[in-house]
Each structure stands twice: as structure tokens, then as C-alpha cells.
Amino acid sequence: LKTIHVELKDRRYPVFVGQGLLGHAGSLLRRRGFAAAPVIITNRRVFRLHGPAVLQSLDKAFGRAPVIKIGDGERFKDHSTLLKIYKALIRLHANRKSWILALGGGVVGDIAGYAAATFMRGIPWVMAPTTLLSQVDSSVGGKVAINVAEGKNLIGAFHQPSAVLSDTNALRTLPKRELRSGLYEVVRSAAIQSEPLLCYLERKLPGILSVRSREIEHVVVEAVRIKAAVVESDERESGLRMILNYGHTIGHALEAATDYKKFKHGEAVGWGMIAALEYGSELGLLGVDQKAQLIQLIQRVGPLPSLRGISVESLWDSLMLDKKFSSADIRMVFLRKLGQAEIRTRIEPASLRKFLQRFLNHQQRSEPRP
Amino acid sequence: LKTIHVELKDRRYPVFVGQGLLGHAGSLLRRRGFAAAPVIITNRRVFRLHGPAVLQSLDKAFGRAPVIKIGDGERFKDHSTLLKIYKALIRLHANRKSWILALGGGVVGDIAGYAAATFMRGIPWVMAPTTLLSQVDSSVGGKVAINVAEGKNLIGAFHQPSAVLSDTNALRTLPKRELRSGLYEVVRSAAIQSEPLLCYLERKLPGILSVRSREIEHVVVEAVRIKAAVVESDERESGLRMILNYGHTIGHALEAATDYKKFKHGEAVGWGMIAALEYGSELGLLGVDQKAQLIQLIQRVGPLPSLRGISVESLWDSLMLDKKFSSADIRMVFLRKLGQAEIRTRIEPASLRKFLQRFLNHQQRSEPRP
Numbered sequence: 001l002k003t004i005h006v007e008l009k010d011r012r013y014p015v016f017v018g019q020g021l022l023g024h025a026g027s028l029l030r031r032r033g034f035a036a037a038p039v040i041i042t043n044r045r046v047f048r049l050h051g052p053a054v055l056q057s058l059d060k061a062f063g064r065a066p067v068i069k070i071g072d073g074e075r076f077k078d079h080s081t082l083l084k085i086y087k088a089l090i091r092l093h094a095n096r097k098s099w100i101l102a103l104g105g106g107v108v109g110d111i112a113g114y115a116a117a118t119f120m121r122g123i124p125w126v127m128a129p130t131t132l133l134s135q136v137d138s139s140v141g142g143k144v145a146i147n148v149a150e151g152k153n154l155i156g157a158f159h160q161p162s163a164v165l166s167d168t169n170a171l172r173t174l175p176k177r178e179l180r181s182g183l184y185e186v187v188r189s190a191a192i193q194s195e196p197l198l199c200y201l202e203r204k205l206p207g208i209l210s211v212r213s214r215e216i217e218h219v220v221v222e223a224v225r226i227k228a229a230v231v232e233s234d235e236r237e238s239g240l241r242m243i244l245n246y247g248h249t250i251g252h253a254l255e256a257a258t259d260y261k262k263f264k265h266g267e268a269v270g271w272g273m274i275a276a277l278e279y280g281s282e283l284g285l286l287g288v289d290q291k292a293q294l295i296q297l298i299q300r301v302g303p304l305p306s307l308r309g310i311s312v313e314s315l316w317d318s319l320m321l322d323k324k325f326s327s328a329d330i331r332m333v334f335l336r337k338l339g340q341a342e343i344r345t346r347i348e349p350a351s352l353r354k355f356l357q358r359f360l361n362h363q364q365r366s367e368p369r370p
Numbered sequence: 371l372k373t374i375h376v377e378l379k380d381r382r383y384p385v386f387v388g389q390g391l392l393g394h395a396g397s398l399l400r401r402r403g404f405a406a407a408p409v410i411i412t413n414r415r416v417f418r419l420h421g422p423a424v425l426q427s428l429d430k431a432f433g434r435a436p437v438i439k440i441g442d443g444e445r446f447k448d449h450s451t452l453l454k455i456y457k458a459l460i461r462l463h464a465n466r467k468s469w470i471l472a473l474g475g476g477v478v479g480d481i482a483g484y485a486a487a488t489f490m491r492g493i494p495w496v497m498a499p500t501t502l503l504s505q506v507d508s509s510v511g512g513k514v515a516i517n518v519a520e521g522k523n524l525i526g527a528f529h530q531p532s533a534v535l536s537d538t539n540a541l542r543t544l545p546k547r548e549l550r551s552g553l554y555e556v557v558r559s560a561a562i563q564s565e566p567l568l569c570y571l572e573r574k575l576p577g578i579l580s581v582r583s584r585e586i587e588h589v590v591v592e593a594v595r596i597k598a599a600v601v602e603s604d605e606r607e608s609g610l611r612m613i614l615n616y617g618h619t620i621g622h623a624l625e626a627a628t629d630y631k632k633f634k635h636g637e638a639v640g641w642g643m644i645a646a647l648e649y650g651s652e653l654g655l656l657g658v659d660q661k662a663q664l665i666q667l668i669q670r671v672g673p674l675p676s677l678r679g680i681s682v683e684s685l686w687d688s689l690m691l692d693k694k695f696s697s698a699d700i701r702m703v704f705l706r707k708l709g710q711a712e713i714r715t716r717i718e719p720a721s722l723r724k725f726l727q728r729f730l731n732h733q734q735r736s737e738p739r740p
Contacts, residue, residue: 090520121526150460156491
């Protein structure tokens with residue numbers, strides 16, 4: 001069991017990383033000061049896989065925990081599901097002393113955390129992330145949100161959990177594509193903050209991809225450390241935290257332009273990083289060798305879905321709707337060198353658009369015909 | 371122009387109180403560092419009364435401010451109105467740098483503040499309260515919320531405004547019953563924290579009720595000071611802030627038991643204070659003279675709607691649904707003496723219920739037949 005503390009003064013909390021943690025959730029959380037059973041929010045698939053172990057462990061520590069199950073998938077991260085969660089909490093007589101255990105991936109964490117942020121003006125919550133993506137990224141930092149028809153995560157809050165339980169054994173049940181999707185985010189974290197982690201990824205990728213305990217745990221712990229350090233220095237994303245957005249500007253636009261159907265989030269970020277590397281290179285940032293080295297690592301993580309059929313117009317329209325993409329001063333994150341990010345302000349829209357056109361053309365031409 | 375600072379460290383903000391402030395909103399807020407026009411959220415009635423002055427003033431300082439109008443009344447403080455506000459914000463291309471000016475009473479403040487708390491994980495907002503109730507109470511402290519079918523303010527957040535503009539001239543256009551409703555909350559604030567303000571209310575009540583500038587301004591300033599001091603010591607309502615709940619436990623139950631149709635909020639608090647005084651007296655708190663003195667002041671504010679037709683069963687059921695009313699340890703606020711509150715824990719439910727039965731019987735018997 002490894003513990004990383006996210007140091008946010010009165011909102012300080014531990015991230016526990018280890019094998020089989022879910023089976024010890026009850027005793028761990030009891031030691032953290034929780035006195036009664038939580039309300040579990042999860043989805044059906046995750047609950048089938050991990051529910052029994054979690055319930056049994058909570059049972060011993062607190063007595064029976066009620067369970068609210070939501071649908072599986074991003075489309076359930078909406079107001080309609082949120083209202084159902086509120087209704088279920090009320091039906092369960094949840095009050096200000098209740099707390100929520102979010103068991104699942106990013107969707108469950110985001111909506112359960114947002115419910116915790118807003119139910120009775122905020123109740124505590126604990127995140128038990130069961131995907132690599134949520135273990136290395138969304139579970140740390142307290143960003144919670146839901147989607148509206150007009151865009152993803154447009155409604156949300158900052159609501160730090162009281163603890164995070166990352167059971168690396170849960171990653172064994174993860175579809176390989178989900179695992180790789182999470183790994184692109186690990187590459188992102190390493191790229192902006194940690195050359196040693198980049199080296200580790202390059203050396204140990206096969207072991208990581210086969211979810212070997214030692215390697216996967218190291219990767220989760222290091223990625224959490226990076227995320228925690230960035231969040232500690234800028235909880236509300238007013239400055240430095242933006243570097244976590246590396247690969248995400250174009251990544252989000254790719255997801256939106258394809259209606260969130262073609263790419264897993266991490267895959268879009270993978271493409272977004274490649275695009276940022278190429279554009280950064282045109283802007284005179286990062287040497288050609290380093291660029292090639294990182295692109296190679298991204299490609300080794302696994303095959304990225306094709307960019308075929310994506311027009312620069314649709315990509316641009318999506319970019320213009322990005323809530324972080326203010327029209328007056330477009331900012332993007334680049335690498336100054338491997339392991340070090342740089343925020344560039346005043347990106348010239350016309351130049352970026354032309355680059356995207358070239359990038360899409362080049363990638364689409366170089367792909368094998370289907 | 372009087373300024374009271376609510377000292378909440380990095381969320382410190384000023385409450386401006388004065389005559390004709392709304393006509394200076396633009397210059398005041400420009401000096402506070404706002405650089406662009408806000409999105410105004412208001413209701414039709416308030417906008418008809420105060421919109422032109424506010425718009426003109428904002429025009430000069432920032433250019434034209436877009437306006438989102440919601441329905442007038444508590445029933446519009448719901449998810450359906452909230453979703454309309456989100457949609458309007460998105461249509462207006464609001465982004466993280468946008469800010470909201472809430473122009474109106476408690477309903478507008480609560481829902482506009484909640485929209486500000488959750489839109490893109492929180493954007494700044496300024497409250498311009500136009501009712502006495504919101505000037506002396508809800509505009510200070512950052513509690514924002516919406517209602518769900520199961521109860522009021524069950525969904526919400528703490529989101530401090532960047533400034534509050536309380537124009538006492540706006541109170542001249544207020545229906546007298548609304549004015550009195552706000553005054554009961556002033557009595558509440560004085561009762562728990564300030565004997566001098568109680569004396570002032572006793573001496574100057576006629577002037578206050580006729581909205582004389584000097585008197586009404588004094589009352590607003592003092593009530594804001596009291597509220598600010600309590601909020602400063604307990605922003606998230608984990609302890610002391612509960613004393614603001616004086617008269618509200620039974621008050622809320624009266625409102626809920628009558629489906630929020632019979633009483634204005636302040637009127638219910640008026641009754642709630644009378645009940646708390648009687649029950650406190652039975653528990654051996656506060657002398658008979660002081661009790662009578664405060665009940666007399668409450669009654670002088672104006673006639674309270676009859677309690678006829680309210681059963682102890684319906685009152686009790688409502689009480690049990692109160693989110694602050696935890697079944698394990700019922701807490702209620704009483705007065706130790708005039709101007710000093712005391713939180714009593716472990717209230718005996720059976721004893722409280724019996725008291726309520728006696729109280730309702732007594733009040734209903736002593737009322738003149740309709």
C-alpha cells in the first residue's frame with residue numbers, strides 16, 4: 001500500500017494505491033474517521049465486478065451500504081441521471097452527515113462527485129477509481145462535472161474527495177483499449193513533468209500493458225504524484241494547472257468533432273499530443289529528436305483510431321466551443337523539453353488553423369487505405 | 371454609502387449599502403476590478419422597476435449587458451429554470467471570464483448564485499438584492515441553492531459573491547408585507563447577537579416601516595454586520611453559523627406544512643421565534659419579561675398569518691424532513707438572553723412534539739374566530 005497525500009490545507013487527502021484495496025475499503029475508511037456506511041454510487045458493470053468485495057468490506061466496518069446504480073457510459077453523465085441520484089439520496093434519507101463512495105471510472109467519479117458537491121450544499125465523498133484513466137487523472141484534483149447537450153463538463157464544481165482508493169487489481173478486468181486510453185494520460189503527465197517517468201514508460205511498456213503488479217503500481221503512483229503536485233500549486237486551475245491540459249486542446253476538439261464516438265478520451269489526447277508536438281516543433285519548441293522520441297512512445301502504447309473523415313472545419317468549430325479556449329487570448333501547452341511544459345499565450349488563430357489543415361492532410365494521406 | 375467587508379480571506383468581499391446604488395453599479399464594479407459587462411439575471415417585475423437604471427449605469431462602464439429573465443416566485447427556483455439559465459449563458463457565449471449580476475430578491479440570488487457556482491465549475495457573481503429579506507440575510511454568506519420537489523434548498527453550494535450592492539431605495543417599491551417579512555429576519559439577527567439593534571428596532575419601528583432612509587439604512591447595515599460576523603467565524607455552517615437558524619427550525623416546518631403558500635418566509639420565522647421563545651421558556655431559558663418583550667416586538671412588526679388549520683402531525687412530518695434536523699441529535703437555537711443565542715443539543719423529540727401540540731392549541735384558541 002502506497003499513500004500519496006494531496007496537500008490542500010484543510011482539504012488535504014490521501015490517495016491510497018495498492019493491490020486488493022477495494023477489499024479493505026471499510027477498515028481503511030474507518031481509520032480515516034468515517035463512522036457510518038456510505039451511499040455507494042456505481043454502474044451496473046463495475047458493481048458486478050467489484051461490488052461484492054466492497055460491500056463485504058464496508059459491511060464489516062459500518063453495516064450495510066445502500067447502492068445507487070447508474071447507466072454505464074458518458075451519455076449518462078447528464079442532468080437526468082443527476083436528478084435520479086438526488087432523488088435516490090433523498091429516498092435513502094441521506095443528510096448532511098451522509099457521505100458518498102464513488103465506485104467506477106471517470107463518469108461515475110464525475111457525476112457522483114458533483115452530486116456530493118451539490119447535495120445539501122456539499123457532503124463528503126470518497127473516490128474508488130476502477131479504470132487506469134480515473135486512477136491516474138480524474139480521481140485526483142477534485143474536478144467534478146456533468147455534461148449538457150451543448151458540451152462536456154460545462155456544469156461542475158471543485159469538490160475534493162476525502163480520500164481516493166486506487167485498487168490496481170481492478171485494472172486487470174479492464175478492456176485493453178481502456179487500459180491504453182489511461183496510459184496516454186500517463187504519457188501526458190510524464191511529458192509535462194517527469195523525464196524519469198517517461199524513461200520508465202519507454203523501458204517497461206510491455207509489463208505495464210500486461211498489467212504486471214509492480215509496473216502498473218509504479219505508473220499509477222508516479223502519475224498521481226505528478227497530478228497532485230500540479231493541483232497543489234493551483235487548485236482552481238487559474239494558472240499552472242493548465243499544463244495538465246497538454247494534448248487536450250486538440251484532443252477535446254477531436255472528440256467533439258466526432259461526437260465522442262470515435263475516440264476514447266485518452267486516444268484523443270494521444271493524437272492531441274502528437275499534434276501539439278508537431279505544432280510546437282513548427283513554432284521552434286523542442287528538438288526534432290525529442291519530438292520523434294515522444295511520438296514513438298505514444299504510438300507504442302497502441303494503435304490510435306484513424307483521423308480519416310475529420311475535416312478541419314469541424315475540428316475548428318469544436319475548438320471554438322472549448323470553454324478553456326478564450327478567443328481573446330488563445331493559450332496552448334507545449335513542451336520546452338521532455339518532462340517540462342510551457343504555456344504559450346496569444347496563439348495566432350489563423351496560424352493554428354492552417355497547421356491543423358496541414359496536420360490532418362498529412363496524417364490522412366499517410367494512413368493506409370482502409 | 372456604507373461598506374461592510376465580509377472577511378473570508380481570499381474570498382473577502384464588500385457589501386455596499388446606500389441610497390441609489392443601483393444607478394452607480396457600473397462605476398462601483400469597475401472600481402472593483404471588473405473589466406467587461408456582466409450577464410444580468412433577474413425577474414420581469416424587478417427588471418421593470420430597476421432594469422433601466424442598472425443597464426444605463428453598466429452601459430457607461432462596460433457596454434451593453436445581456437439580460438436573462440426568469441419567472442417571479444419561489445416555484446421558479448428549480449432545475450427547469452436552472453437549465454434555462456445554463457442554456458442562455460451558453461447561447462451568450464459566456465465563458466470562464468464571464469460574471470453574473472443577480473438583480474432581485476432571494477429567489478433570483480439563490481438560483482443565479484447557484485448557476486454562477488456551477489457554470490464551468492464556478493464564475494464570479496455580484497448580488498444586487500432588491501428586497502429587505504435578501505439585503506439583510508440571503509445576500510451575505512454565499513449560500514446558494516435551488517429547490518427539488520422533495521424540499522427547499524436541498525441542492526446548493528457555498529459560493530461567495532464578489533460584491534453585494536444593497537440599494538435601500540429599492541425597498542421603497544417593496545410591498546409592505548414583503549418589507550415586514552424582511553424585518554422579522556432583522557429581529558432574528560438582533561435577537562441572537564445584538565441587544566443595541568433590538569433597542570433600536572423597538573424605538574424606531576414606525577420610521578423603519580415607512581422606509582425612512584436613515585432608519586432603514588441603519589437597520590440594513592447592522593443586520594449585514596451581524597450576518598457577516600457570524601459567517602466569518604463559520605463559513606460552511608459547521609457550528610456557530612447555526613445560530614442564524616434561530617426561529618427557522620419551526621419556521622421552516624410551518625412553511626412546509628402549509629405548502630409554502632400561507633406564510634412569507636419572514637412571517638414563518640416570526641412564528642418560529644415566538645415558538646422558540648415559549649419552548650425555551652419552558653426549558654428554563656430566558657426570563658418571562660425578556661420573552662414578553664421580544665414577542666411584543668415581533669407582533670409590532672405586523673400581523674402574522676393565523677396558525678389555524680395547521681395540525682401538529684403535519685408540522686412534525688415537515689420537521690422530520692428538515693435537512694438540518696438530524697434525528698440522532700436534534701439541535702435547536704434558543705436565547706440565553708436578549709442579544710445572545712445558545713445552541714441546545716439533544717432536544718428530546720417527544721417533549722418537543724408535545725410542546726408544539728400545546729403551542730398550536732394555545733395559539734389557535736386565542737385567535738379571534740374568522
